[in-house]
Amino acid sequence: MSVIRTIMVLTLSASMLFSGSALAQERKTVVASFTIMADMARQVAGDALNVISIVPPGAEIHEYAPTPRDILKARQADLLLYNGMGLERWFERFYEGMNVPTAVLTEGIEPIGLEEGPYEGRPNPHAWMTPINGLIYIENIRKALVSLDPDQADTYNRNARAYSERLEHMDRELRTALTQIPDKQRILATCEGAFSYLTREYDFRERYLWAVNADQEGTPQQVRRLIDDLNADRVPVTFCESTVNDRAMKQVTSETGARYGGTLYVDSLTRAEGPVPDYETLLRYNAQQIKKGFDLE
Template identity: 35%
Template sequence: MLSRRNVIASAFWLALSGTALSGAALAQAPAQPLPVVATFSILGDLVREVGGERISLTTLVGPDGDAHVYSPSPADAKALAEAKLVVVNGLRFEGWIDRLVKASGTKAPVAVAAQGIRTIAAADDHGHGHSHGHSHGAADPHAWQDVGNAKAYIANIRDALAKADPAGAETYRANAAAYTAKLDALEADVKAAIASIPPARRRVITSHDAFGYFAKAYGVAFVAPQGVSTDTEASARDVAAIIRQIRKDKVPAVFLENVTDPRLVERIARETGAKMGGRLFSDALSPQDGPAGTYIAMVRHNIRTLTAALAD
């Protein structure tokens, strides 16, 4: 008969061997996932795709949030202080991030997802006036709207994660490769969808200028009364110019965005007779159960919305 002490000892050794058995699994998903912060929902989704189970992700600006004008909270500073890696878009999209990084005292490296992409200048070539002084000469930050750029984001995220967590490098490489293959398929679908729209109808109004990269990559003209940031109001002169342009160019549809006030675009639709084409996701995902809970779902939602309004 086993003594009580032996039973306890057996249980101890069983527990130990259980730990040893799960050693192989530990190489895949470490007991202590790497704490990573991403600044906004679209970027957070891309970081999660590459980091998988090896990371524990905090996203600062959540679904439907406007990262241009965000006010960080004490909880955000705490997340940064505990992070081993911070991933930002860059191109001055998150105007508040440098101060937050300093205030948090974090020692984590800050990786710029848009590092190395070919930027386009903000807005000035859309012919809607020059009232947005802050954006002159600056790069348009909304690079993720070109799926080709999202692939560059993924490569940058992969390299940053591998540097912060070298033991996971192989996992990050495999995750990035698998997701990039999905982005290749997505990009082919975007091109096919735009090709189905008659060229003369590839003209769109949105409220802020978030689709410059999409426009350049896929050949749809976007005009917006607000500049590349949402932090300034459109001037009366800008709005009047847009209304004239819609009438002159016979722009078929105007679109709302999930991060901007709908009233301006609704007014433009009323005054021009352009139809309301639906809602595009520009700077943020929808909540998980919405139509744009991931980057890929967002791009697919946007091209469905565009083609439904413009195809005929």
């Protein structure tokens, strides 16, 4: 009897495994350029789609070099999602020759221009750094998924609505937290100028070493200029981003007498066990780090 029972259990398990595998294969696949876009898409898609990120957690997005496996993933996708605004400078070469639909997720966002560096005059691409802009990303994702898979439109509409409500609450939460910082101190000093949308939304001024991640990072000229700016403004705290080297900012911090407030996250989520495994946590974590850095915890 025990042998028969064992065979039955194994047969049932194999059947369930095959059924689950078949279901996964039936779902369409969406490939996003990097982890933050992929997480947003997963929140809207739920279990109705497979969502994959090309750039892995922790990697630098601007100068990413796609692998042959990345190219294969994209060629097999039913939809490609990317930020646009020149963020994924490798994407046009990557996408060339692929017969796969794409959606640009920054469509409808009011851009902030880069004011210096090799990309001066182009839009600052880090538009997702405020939950208010996140709402536009969600809507663009929702429309793209409904167009791809209209049979699941109710699912995508429902998930997008719930996600948007959470981000609206997040905006109120961040506004309350960040506006506790006194107006005269509300200057955000970072390595990359990736916080322009956040500083515009919550009435900060912005100081940084370089405008956007590129070949020239932490040059003596950049360091000297930021030291002078922070001394003139008496900025009490500095930060740097997770995907770049913080050595230059720590030099600035040491020479100005400011505190080093630690790491902020912009271009990448962490793996599940890390501090920012999803977009909502990233926004909340950064706000908490900024508030703590200004000694308001």
